[in-house]
Amino acid sequence: MKSILLIGQSNMAGRGYLTDVPPIYNERIEMLRNGRWQMMAEPIHFDREVAGVGPAASFASAWTQKHPTEKIGLIPCAEGGSSIDEWGADQPLTRHALTEAKFAMESSELIGILWHQGENDSLNGRYKAYEEKLTRVFEHFRKELALPELPIIVGQLPDFLGKQGFGLSATEFKEINQEMAKVVAKLDHCYLVSAEKLTANPDGIHINAKSQRQFGLRYYEAFANQNNVLSPLSDEDERLAEIYGRETTKNEKIYLLSRDFALGKIDFQQFMERFGAVQ
Amino acid sequence: MKSILLIGQSNMAGRGYLTDVPPIYNERIEMLRNGRWQMMAEPIHFDREVAGVGPAASFASAWTQKHPTEKIGLIPCAEGGSSIDEWGADQPLTRHALTEAKFAMESSELIGILWHQGENDSLNGRYKAYEEKLTRVFEHFRKELALPELPIIVGQLPDFLGKQGFGLSATEFKEINQEMAKVVAKLDHCYLVSAEKLTANPDGIHINAKSQRQFGLRYYEAFANQNNVLSPLSDEDERLAEIYGRETTKNEKIYLLSRDFALGKIDFQQFMERFGAVQ
Numbered sequence: 001m002k003s004i005l006l007i008g009q010s011n012m013a014g015r016g017y018l019t020d021v022p023p024i025y026n027e028r029i030e031m032l033r034n035g036r037w038q039m040m041a042e043p044i045h046f047d048r049e050v051a052g053v054g055p056a057a058s059f060a061s062a063w064t065q066k067h068p069t070e071k072i073g074l075i076p077c078a079e080g081g082s083s084i085d086e087w088g089a090d091q092p093l094t095r096h097a098l099t100e101a102k103f104a105m106e107s108s109e110l111i112g113i114l115w116h117q118g119e120n121d122s123l124n125g126r127y128k129a130y131e132e133k134l135t136r137v138f139e140h141f142r143k144e145l146a147l148p149e150l151p152i153i154v155g156q157l158p159d160f161l162g163k164q165g166f167g168l169s170a171t172e173f174k175e176i177n178q179e180m181a182k183v184v185a186k187l188d189h190c191y192l193v194s195a196e197k198l199t200a201n202p203d204g205i206h207i208n209a210k211s212q213r214q215f216g217l218r219y220y221e222a223f224a225n226q227n228n229v230l231s232p233l234s235d236e237d238e239r240l241a242e243i244y245g246r247e248t249t250k251n252e253k254i255y256l257l258s259r260d261f262a263l264g265k266i267d268f269q270q271f272m273e274r275f276g277a278v279q
Numbered sequence: 280m281k282s283i284l285l286i287g288q289s290n291m292a293g294r295g296y297l298t299d300v301p302p303i304y305n306e307r308i309e310m311l312r313n314g315r316w317q318m319m320a321e322p323i324h325f326d327r328e329v330a331g332v333g334p335a336a337s338f339a340s341a342w343t344q345k346h347p348t349e350k351i352g353l354i355p356c357a358e359g360g361s362s363i364d365e366w367g368a369d370q371p372l373t374r375h376a377l378t379e380a381k382f383a384m385e386s387s388e389l390i391g392i393l394w395h396q397g398e399n400d401s402l403n404g405r406y407k408a409y410e411e412k413l414t415r416v417f418e419h420f421r422k423e424l425a426l427p428e429l430p431i432i433v434g435q436l437p438d439f440l441g442k443q444g445f446g447l448s449a450t451e452f453k454e455i456n457q458e459m460a461k462v463v464a465k466l467d468h469c470y471l472v473s474a475e476k477l478t479a480n481p482d483g484i485h486i487n488a489k490s491q492r493q494f495g496l497r498y499y500e501a502f503a504n505q506n507n508v509l510s511p512l513s514d515e516d517e518r519l520a521e522i523y524g525r526e527t528t529k530n531e532k533i534y535l536l537s538r539d540f541a542l543g544k545i546d547f548q549q550f551m552e553r554f555g556a557v558q
Contacts, residue, residue, distance in 0.1 A: 015541065033326050034358045035375030046325035047312050050541045079313045092382065096314030099378055103371065165540070165547045202543045261444070262294065262329045264481045268444045 001030075001037075002063075003073040003108035005101050006044070006056050007087070007141075008117035011155070012078035013045035014054025015201060016209025021053060022244040027251045029060040030073040035103040037073050039255060045076040053209040054078070055155065056114065058216030059223075061243040066224065075104045083120040084133045089140045098144050110147060113138075114219055116155040118180065119205060122162070122170035130179040138187060151189045151226070153219050154180055158195040158207060165204030184228065191222040193229050213240050253278045280309075280316075281342075282352040282387035284380050284420075285323070285335050286366070287396035290434075291357035292324035293333025294480060295488025300332060301523040306530045308339040309352040314382040316352050318534060324355040332488040333357070334434065335393065337495030338502075340522040345503065354383045362399040363412045368419045377423050389426060392417075393498055395434040397459065398484060401441070401449035409458040417466060430468045430505070432498050433459055437474040437486060444483030463507065470501040472508050492519050532557045 006012055023042065030037040031044050040060065043051035056074050063072050077097035079086070086093050101110060115138075121130055142150050156177050161170040184192045198211035207215060214236045222229045233239070248256075254275065261271040285291055302321065309316040310323050319339065322330040335353050342351050356376035358365070365372050380389060394417075400409055421429050435456045440449040463471045477490035486494060493515045501508045512518070527535070533554065540550040 017543065034356060035371040035378075036358075038327065041328035048317065049320035050538055077313060079315070092314040092385070096382060099314075103375060106371070165550075201541070202546060203541050204547070206541065259329055262480070262482050262485070264296065267481060268483070271444075 001071045001073055001108040002111045003075055003104045004056070004060070005075045005097065005104075005110060005113045005141075006054070006078050007097050007113060008078045008115050009082045009120055010048075010078070010080035010205075011119070011207050012054055012114065012116035013047045013076070013080055014043055014052050014056070014212060015050055015206035016053030016212040017201070018042055018052050018209070020209035021213055024057045024061055024243065025248070025252050025256065026061060026064060026246070027249055027255075028064045028071045029057070030071060032073060032075045032100060032104050037107065040074060044074055045078055047078065048080045053212045055116070055212050055216035055219050058213040058240065058243060059114065059220045062217055062220035062239065065242070073104060073108050075100050077101075078116070081120060082117065084117060084126075084130060084137065087117070087137045088133075089136070094137075094140065098141070101145060105145075110145060110150065112151040112153060112223055113141060114153050114155070118157050118173065118176040119161065119167075119170045122157065122173040122176050125172070127172050127175035127179050130176055131182050134180065134183045135187065138183070138190065149189050151191070151223060152187070153191050153193060153222050154184055155193045155215060155219060156180060156195040158198040158200070160198070160200040160204065163204060165202065167200065167204030170205065189226070191226065191228050193218045193222050194231050197232050250278055280350045280352055280387040281390045282354055282383045283335070283339070284354045284376065284383075284389060284392045285333070285357050286376050286392060286420075287357045287394050288361045288399055289327075289357070289359035289484075290398070290486050291333055291393065291395035292326045292355070292359055293322055293331050293335070293491060294329060294485035295332030295491040296480070297321055297331050297488070299488035300492055303336045303340055303522065304527070304531050304535065305340060305343055305525070306528055306534075307343045307350045308336070309350060311352060311354045311379060311383050316386070319353060323353055324357055326357065327359050332491045334395070334491050334495035334498050337492040337519065337522060338393065338499045341496055341499035341518065344521070352383060352387050354379050356380075357395070360399060361396065363396060363405075363409060363416065366396070366416045367412075368415070373416075373419065377420070380424060384424075389424060389429065391430040391432060391502055392420060393432050393434070397436050397452065397455040398440065398446075398449045401436065401452040401455050404451070406451050406454035406458050409455055410461045413459065413462045414466065417462070417469065428468050430470070430502060431466070432470050432472060432501050433463055434472045434494060434498060435459060435474040437477040437479070439477070439479040439483065442483060444481065446479065446483030449484065468505070470505065470507050472497045472501050473510050476511050529557055
C-alpha cells in the first residue's frame with residue numbers, strides 16, 4: 001500500500017460543499033483514522049466542522065486508475081487558517097503531521113506530499129520571507145521522514161483571492177505564488193500546480209467543490225509526470241466523468257448500505273433485503 | 280486548562296443523530312485537532328463518516344457549569360467497532376491515543392478518561408477474559424501517561440442490546456457488564472456509570488442523541504463525586520434544559536456567523552451586518 005501526506009491550510013483540508021459534487025467511494029482509497037486505515041469518505045479532513053471537499057479524493061481516484069491493483073492511503077494533516085510560521089520545525093502542526101505520517105508508514109510506503117498554503121501569508125509583505133520559510137518546511141519534512149527525495153506537489157493560490165469576502169485580505173497572493181515558484185525551481189522532486197480558472201465558494205477564499213476535483217487531477221498530473229502543471233488540463237471534465245462513472249464494487253455497496261442503516265435512512269428489513277441482493 | 284481522554288468504541292465516538300438534539304457550543308469547551316485546541320463542535324470524533332453525538336459534549340457542559348472560569352479540552356480517540364484486544368498495549372489504537380493525549384498534555388492537565396466499550400466482545404464467551412484484558416488496558420494507560428491515579432469513568436452497556444438490527448449479535452452484554460463492574464470494584468479511582476433507560480438508534484446498537492446527552496451527565500456525576508452512578512439521575516431533563524438554555528457569548532456568536540458564511544448560508548453583506556450587531 002502507498003500513502004500520501006496532506007498538509008497546508010484550509011484549501012488542502014477542503015471546504016468545497018459535499019452536496020455540490022458526486023461523492024467518491026473506492027475501496028482502494030483509504031484514509032488514516034486513529035493511526036489505522038479506513039475506506040475514504042469525505043470530508044477526509046476534520047480540522048473544522050466546515051471541512052468538505054479538497055483536492056485529495058480526485059487525486060487518489062486518478063492514481064487508482066493508473067494503479068489498478070494497488071491501494072492508496074491519505075493522511076489528513078492540513079489545518080485551516082495556518083500560517084507558514086505555524087509549519088515551523090518545532091510547531092505542533094508539524095510535529096503532529098510527522099507523527100501521523102509515521103503511523104501511516106507502519107503499514108504503507110509514503111510516496112508524496114500534497115501541499116497548499118499561503119492565503120494566510122498574502123498580506124503585509126510577508127511574502128518577503130516566504131521562500132526561505134517554505135524551503136525550510138519542505139526540507140524538515142523530508143529529513144524527519146528520512147525520505148530526502150520525497151516528491152512534494154505544491155498548489156498555487158487561486159486568482160479569485162483579494163477580491164471579496166474572507167478573500168479580501170489576501171492582497172499579495174501573486175507575490176506568494178512567485179515565491180512558491182522559486183522554491184519549486186530550487187528543490188529537486190518538487191512540482192508546481194496551476195490554480196488557474198478555479199472558482200471560489202461565496203466566501204471568496206475557499207475553492208469550491210467542483211474546482212477542487214479539477215485541482216486534484218492537476219496535482220496527480222504533476223505527481224505522475226514529475227513536472228510542473230502550469231495551466232488547466234484540457235480534459236478535466238472527461239476525467240471526472242470517468243471517475244464518477246466507475247462501477248461500485250460489492251464491498252462499497254455493503255459499506256454504503258451499512259452507512260444508510262446506521263443513519264436511519266433505511267430500516268433493518270430493507271437493509272437485509274438489499275444486503276442479500278448485493279452482487 | 281484541563282483535559283479528558285475519550286476512548287472505547289462507537290458509543291464513545293458517538294453515533295447519535297446531530298439533528299435530534301440542540302447543538303452545544305461553548306467557548307470554554309475545546310477539542311483536539313492536529314495536536315492543537317479548537318472550540319468544540321460536534322461531531323467531536325471523526326472515526327467514521329457516521330460519527331455524531333456521544334457523551335462527551337454534555338459531560339463537558341456539566342463540568343463547565345461547576346468550573347465557571349476554566350476551560351476543558353476533549354481528546355477524541357474512540358474507534359467504532361474496536362474490540363478489547365484492539366486496545367492492547369502494542370496496538371495502534373492504544374499507541375495513537377497515547378500520542379494524542381501527550382500532545383494535549385503539552386498545554387493542559389489531563390484529569391480523566393471516559394471509556395465505553397464492550398459491544399464487540401458481547402458474544403462467543405469472550406466475557407470470560409474481559410476482566411483481565413480491561414484491567415490491563417486501564418493500567419497501561421495510567422502507566423504510560425505517568426498518572427497512576429488518573430480517574431477512569433466506565434459506562435455500562437445499554438440493555439437494548441441483543442434484541443434487533445446490528446445489536447442482535449451482542450447477546451452477552453450482561454456478562455460483559457458484570458466483568459466491567461469487577462474491574463471498577465478492584466481498581467482505585469475507577470467508577471461505573473449506569474446505561475439504564477438509554478434508547479437506541481433504529482440500528483439497535485448505537486445510543487441515540489438524547490440518551491447520549493443523558494449518559495454524559497451521568498459520566499460527569501460519577502467523575503465529580505468520585506463514585507458509581509448506578510441508576511439514571513432524577514433531574515437529567517432539567518440539567519439538559521439548563522445547558523441548552525445557556526446564553527451564547529460574543530465569541531460563540533462570531534464563530535457561528537463565520538461558520539454560516541463559510542457554508543454559504545448567509546452572504547457577505549448579511550455576515551458584515553450581523554457581525555457589526557454582535558454584542
